Amino acid sequence: VAKYLSPCVCGFLIEKELAYLGEKTAHPERPFTVILGGAKVSDKIKVIDTLLDKADTIIIGGAMAYTFALAEGRQVGESLSEPDFIATAKSALEKAAKKGVKFLLPVDNLAVKDLDFGAGSVGESQFFEGQIKDGWEGVDIGPKSIELFKKEVAGAKTVLWNGPMGIFEIDACNKGTFAVAETIANSDGISIIGGGDSVKAIKMSGYSDRVTFMSTGGGASLEFLEGKELPGVSALDQN
Structure with a gap:
């Protein structure tokens, strides 16, 4: 469209997306705390790397935290993790230390024996501190992690949150995510x-x-936070 019509401009929603995901994170009011969760380190490692140059604190939750736990030499039982990204996680931890960015991982987790996502049931459950025993799968952050994360978020002037702390769709596993939301x-x-x-x-x-502000950009919002050029926005810039 921008190729054939001039002038072309974005709407108010895109304007807000660019303002909050762009300006508010590029030049944030500090302290700037980032909370990242979800399943995979591989999905967010580029965002982590970019935000390590901007944030004062990065909090990691969700299943991606188990890959970071492995990078620290901890056991995670049967929890979802990405062994191929352990070295990548180590590099992120090292970069955080060099740049003086506080990098917080869960100190305890809720783990279960039998997870049935379709039925919304978890069977036997137990909290583990530090390491998760074999045969158990982590599904949420624990109460000590909740308090640790809450304290950090409460003192922030800018908070960016992308990704849940656990399997929040199941009632037994939503306490961490909902505590962060609150x-x-x-x-x-x-x-x-x-x-x-x-x-x-x-x-x-x-x-x-x-x-x-709640972004509706989905995957595009992650790409923007990574610093990637968005084709639609680029076309408007050139118009």
């Missing part, structure tokens, strides 16, 4: 929620009307 909602700082699961989670928690 803390963000009660924060006095700017709160930016990105990613479909995080938006869904904060809506389920009942706090969606108390955050500054």
